[in-house]
Amino acid sequence: DAGVTQSPTHLIKTRGQQVTLRCSPKSGHDTVSWYQQALGQGPQFIFQYYEEEERQRGNFPDRFSGHQFPNYSSELNVNALLLGDSALYLCASTLLQGARGYTFGSGTRLTVV
Amino acid sequence: AQSVSQHNHHVILSEAASLELGCNYSYGGTVNLFWYVQYPGQHLQLLLKYFSGDPLVKGIKGFEAEFIKSKFSFNLRKPSVQWSDTAEYFCAVNEGSGTYKYIFGTGTRLKVLA
Numbered sequence: 001d002a003g004v005t006q007s008p009t010h011l012i013k014t015r016g017q018q019v020t021l022r023c024s025p026k027s028g029h030d031t032v033s034w035y036q037q038a039l040g041q042g043p044q045f046i047f048q049y050y051e052e053e054e055r056q057r058g059n060f061p062d063r064f065s066g067h068q069f070p071n072y073s074s075e076l077n078v079n080a081l082l083l084g085d086s087a088l089y090l091c092a093s094t095l096l097q098g099a100r101g102y103t104f105g106s107g108t109r110l111t112v113v
Numbered sequence: 114a115q116s117v118s119q120h121n122h123h124v125i126l127s128e129a130a131s132l133e134l135g136c137n138y139s140y141g142g143t144v145n146l147f148w149y150v151q152y153p154g155q156h157l158q159l160l161l162k163y164f165s166g167d168p169l170v171k172g173i174k175g176f177e178a179e180f181i182k183s184k185f186s187f188n189l190r191k192p193s194v195q196w197s198d199t200a201e202y203f204c205a206v207n208e209g210s211g212t213y214k215y216i217f218g219t220g221t222r223l224k225v226l227a
Contacts, residue, residue: 004156031213033213033214035215035217040219041219041220042117042119042203042205042217042218042219042220043157043203043215043217044217045214045215045216048213048214055213056212056213056214058214090157097213100145100162100164101147101159101162102159102215103159104149104156104157104158105156106155106156107156
């Protein structure tokens with residue numbers, strides 16, 4: 001059990017559509033980060049949410065947006081999907097933005113056709 | 114931009130062989146260093162981490178890693194691998210100065226033959 005819950009596990013979308021991915025952090029954690037893992041690559045940082053605000057962002061276009069709710073859960077939204085957005089999207093949680101060891105979820109596999 | 118290099122993309126070993134996976138990073142300042150493992154069909158799990166102090170850190174399942182600052186390296190080692198160590202291993206670096214993102218290497222796929 002990862003402790004971090006992501007839904008859905010798999011998703012197929014058409015180019016141009018919009019998608020929302022969801023994450024519930026590990027119990028006791030209040031900070032959520034999102035990563036994109038393309039096939040054969042390591043995870044790449046998208047952004048981090050803490051206290052319902054985006055605190056840091058990686059090199060991803062504005063099509064990628066997020067939200068954190070008062071219960072610390074989070075959503076990742078991707079608009080105008082491109083074929084290149086096909087990847088495993090990982091959610092990671094920690095406490096107080098602590099960078100000293102995130103707990104990762106099992107991910108959502110997004111396929112854009 | 115900071116980068117993390119894992120030079121071994123695929124490694125095949127027999128059981129009981131020794132393992133060393135390389136990890137080099139490019140950032141010159143204070144860093145926090147991590148090794149994560151991803152078993153087939155499972156989530157990323159933390160193997161070990163280094164923040165400061167003794168550069169030789171021990172993790173779970175008999176793994177250890179050595180931080181060599183002068184070489185910008187954080188290599189992962191295990192004296193004797195088991196079939197159950199078959200997995201993908203990722204090195205990750207955090208700059209540790211008010212930034213929260215991890216920068217991951219591209220991973221090393223380890224296959225251990227029984």
